[in-house]
Amino acid sequence: MTQPDIAPNKPPKRKRLSSEARRQDFINQAIEFFAEEGFESSTRGLAKKLGVTQPLLYRYFPSKNNLISEVYDAVYVKRWQPEWEPLLRDRSRPLADRLNTFYKVYTDAIFNREWMRIFLFSGLKGVDINRRYMQLVRQRILEPILIEARVEFGLPDVPPKHCEVEFVWVTHGGIFYYGVRDLIYESAISTDKDRVIADAITALMAGLEIKLNGPKQT
Structure with a gap:
């Protein structure tokens, strides 16, 4: 008797975020990243941590300084x-x-x-x-x-x-x-x-x- 094919477990699909929600998620994770790694770390390293490509990160933040400004706003100004x-x-x-x-x-x-x-x-x-x-x-x-x-x-x-x-x-x-x-x-x-x-x-x-x-x- 042949066994029925069992589909392998698939990882749950990542919830699709709106553009603004994804941008905020990037900022939140950048805060954690810079707090642990410091500001000498590259955006390439941050993109790797985020699980995205560096070009995608640059779509949201044109430069590292732009991202740092967003971190400043989130950590200091908004508090x-x-x-x-x-x-x-x-x-x-x-x-x-x-x-x-x-x-x-x-x-x-x-x-x-x-x-x-x-x-x-x-x-x-x-x-x-x-x-x-x-x-x-x-x-x-x-x-x-x-x-x-x-x-x-x-x-x-x-x-x-x-x-x-x-x-x-x-x-x-x-x-x-x-x-x-x-x-x-x-x-x-x-x-x-x-x-x-x-x-x-x-x-x-x-x-x-x-x-x-x-x-x-x-």
Whole structure:
């Protein structure tokens, strides 16, 4: 008795994506790729990871820089929350209270392994993601903090000086580097992020009062 032919198992057909859905899928996988491999990796390597040809990838992204810009938009711009800036300017609350709340929600957004690795890789390879993001931070976080501090201390409303911006960068950068030590190096001493932030803000407020008021007259 002959056995009936049994069709071999066929791999399930890949769901056909719309052009926009496929483009977004490429961006999502590019984020993972650059976070692991860095920006020196070629689009050929990315296309291989995606399981597509390099010419197909170039149909969606005309150049590697174009793709990197899309990664920047997805990882940094789209994670920027519109409520952060009004929070910093809410003068119904003490500035220290606002800053503690802000940095808690801000770090919830950026303390992400892919976010951190892409930021560090881009700095090492001269990709302008860092410069673009740091300009955003200066305009939307650091300078507003200085403006609000002057109001709280009853000082004249004048544009922040470069040295004052650098002063606030020290605190902002310290909070950021705590995330690097935690997520990248896995060597953070404390696991209490809120306590780390609170201590940093206490030091910042005390320092700003001296920095903005100038040395005490004797």
